[in-house]
Amino acid sequence: MKKPLFTLIFIFLLTACAPFATAAPTAMPEPSQTPMVSEQATAAELSPTKQGQAEPAKKPKGRNQPAAPTSTNADFVAAEILGRPTDTSVTVNVVPATPMTIYYEYGTESGAYTLQTAPQSAAANMPLETLIEGLRPNTRYYYRINHNGVAGAEHSFVTQRAPGSTFTFDIQGDSHPERVKNQFDASLYVKTLSSAAADRPDFYIAIGDDFSVDTLKDVNPETVRALYVNQRQWLGTVGAPIFLVNGNHEQASLANLDGTPDNVAVWAQTSRNTYFPQPAPDSFYTGDAEPVEHIGLLRDYYAWTWGDALFMVIDPYWHSPQTVDNQFGVDRDQKKNRDLWNVTLGDAQYQWFKHTLETSTARYKFVFTHHVLGTGRGGVELAGGYEWGDAPHFAAHRPGWNQTIQQVMAANHVTIFFQGHDHIFVKQELDGVIYQTLPEPANPNYSWENETAYQSGEKFPNSGHLRVTVSPAGITVEYVRSYLGQPDEVTFSYTVE
Numbered sequence: 001m002k003k004p005l006f007t008l009i010f011i012f013l014l015t016a017c018a019p020f021a022t023a024a025p026t027a028m029p030e031p032s033q034t035p036m037v038s039e040q041a042t043a044a045e046l047s048p049t050k051q052g053q054a055e056p057a058k059k060p061k062g063r064n065q066p067a068a069p070t071s072t073n074a075d076f077v078a079a080e081i082l083g084r085p086t087d088t089s090v091t092v093n094v095v096p097a098t099p100m101t102i103y104y105e106y107g108t109e110s111g112a113y114t115l116q117t118a119p120q121s122a123a124a125n126m127p128l129e130t131l132i133e134g135l136r137p138n139t140r141y142y143y144r145i146n147h148n149g150v151a152g153a154e155h156s157f158v159t160q161r162a163p164g165s166t167f168t169f170d171i172q173g174d175s176h177p178e179r180v181k182n183q184f185d186a187s188l189y190v191k192t193l194s195s196a197a198a199d200r201p202d203f204y205i206a207i208g209d210d211f212s213v214d215t216l217k218d219v220n221p222e223t224v225r226a227l228y229v230n231q232r233q234w235l236g237t238v239g240a241p242i243f244l245v246n247g248n249h250e251q252a253s254l255a256n257l258d259g260t261p262d263n264v265a266v267w268a269q270t271s272r273n274t275y276f277p278q279p280a281p282d283s284f285y286t287g288d289a290e291p292v293e294h295i296g297l298l299r300d301y302y303a304w305t306w307g308d309a310l311f312m313v314i315d316p317y318w319h320s321p322q323t324v325d326n327q328f329g330v331d332r333d334q335k336k337n338r339d340l341w342n343v344t345l346g347d348a349q350y351q352w353f354k355h356t357l358e359t360s361t362a363r364y365k366f367v368f369t370h371h372v373l374g375t376g377r378g379g380v381e382l383a384g385g386y387e388w389g390d391a392p393h394f395a396a397h398r399p400g401w402n403q404t405i406q407q408v409m410a411a412n413h414v415t416i417f418f419q420g421h422d423h424i425f426v427k428q429e430l431d432g433v434i435y436q437t438l439p440e441p442a443n444p445n446y447s448w449e450n451e452t453a454y455q456s457g458e459k460f461p462n463s464g465h466l467r468v469t470v471s472p473a474g475i476t477v478e479y480v481r482s483y484l485g486q487p488d489e490v491t492f493s494y495t496v497e
């Protein structure tokens with residue numbers, strides 16, 4: 001795309017797209033089930049300079065984030081994003097800006113689309129979901145959207161890898177788009193995501209604190225929804241299925257429920273599941289099967305197998321009656337009054353976690369959550385505490401559970417436990433389990449955050465993402481650091497056989 005044309009389109013989007021995002025219905029729409037595709041911007045098109053223009057010049061703390069254009073195509077509020085990949089399907093979600101007819105063309109060769117989904121009628125500002133199914137396992141598919149007869153750009157995805165395959169997945173730590181200049185620079189985020197896209201990962205995992213509601217000036221369905229729409233402009237550029245992990249700043253938690261549909265937890269979780277297709281238990285995924293009033297299935301903890309690896313996402317926030325970290329609307333100082341024995345994964349999640357690990361025959365096992373216990377600072381430093389690891393006092397506090405979380409992971413040979421929250425790269429190990437803390441993807445100060453909380457391990461400052469390659473020879477983890485104005489570099493890597 002030529003720069004003058006791009007600039008004109010971009011200026012148009014700034015004036016034309018923002019109103020769509022704020023004019024959408026108050027009620028959270030359920031994604032329609034239909035096929036679709038869009039002109040998704042590539043990471044290259046969203047150059048740091050251009051993308052930077054979409055950001056407000058200043059974002060004072062305590063203000064609502066303005067809705068930003070999330071697609072370079074004015075026909076869409078948000079370009080397509082992938083989710084829920086299985087052995088035979090993938091789900092695509094797109095948000096049209098105007099009513100339109102959508103279908104997807106796809107096939108196993110680039111440019112040769114031998115199949116297509118049924119046309120669907122899509123409404124303006126309403127996420128439209130399409131299940132592309134009947135696919136072959138262990139196969140790369142190429143697809144493109146067709147809207148109102150106009151074909152979009154080609155993208156691709158991979159169905160479940162077979163055992164013995166070599167593949168890559170990528171993962172990022174807390175993006176915190178609300179912390180502009182302090183911990184977030186949009187141009188740097190685009191650069192990190194562009195680097196991730198170049199890895200052609202089978203999927204991309206975001207570890208939480210990507211949709212912070214607790215610094216919004218006004219918290220209501222629309223302002224919460226805008227956080228999820230806005231994040232699409234970035235995560236959508238990776239071009240891989242996105243898995244979300246719940247963070248404390250999402251405020252999607254049991255402790256925030258009040259029995260009505262009008263509270264921040266309902267708004268956050270509903271927005272999340274409306275704008276990002278996440279897994280629920282089915283023939284491919286296991287996970288949280290308990291619906292919650294005013295939300296439905298939470299899709300907050302889930303597991304799947306891909307190649308030789310088991311992937312498990314666990315959620316500390318949705319099953320703890322006690323507030324886990326900062327309580328919404330309450331001064332953070334109140335955190336010190338908690339009894340952390342009251343913070344829990346809950347019985348259903350614990351039993352699922354233990355059973356899944358005990359019955360998995362996968363050679364490698366990965367566990368992802370926002371943080372040990374969902375709160376605090378540090379990795380292995382906290383792993384001996386409370387439900388996570390206080391074995392001597394466990395029976396008194398968790399009758400019927402015979403192992404702490406750490407004991408369950410160690411006994412079942414979890415390869416790597418991934419966490420965020422502390423905004424720094426640290427690799428540690430405890431009882432044969434690697435504790436991998438994730439850096440921020442877009443911190444322009446490249447700072448060491450919470451470094452003093454870590455008394456051991458390999459430590460590196462921000463920013464960047466992790467590239468994890470799984471192969472029959474073992475696992476390679478690389479910290480790919482991103483810099484403004486400089487090439488990316490692999491700062492540190494390690495292998496696990």
Ligand SMILES: [Fe+2]
Nearest residue numbers: 174209421422
């Ligand atoms: Fe964070």
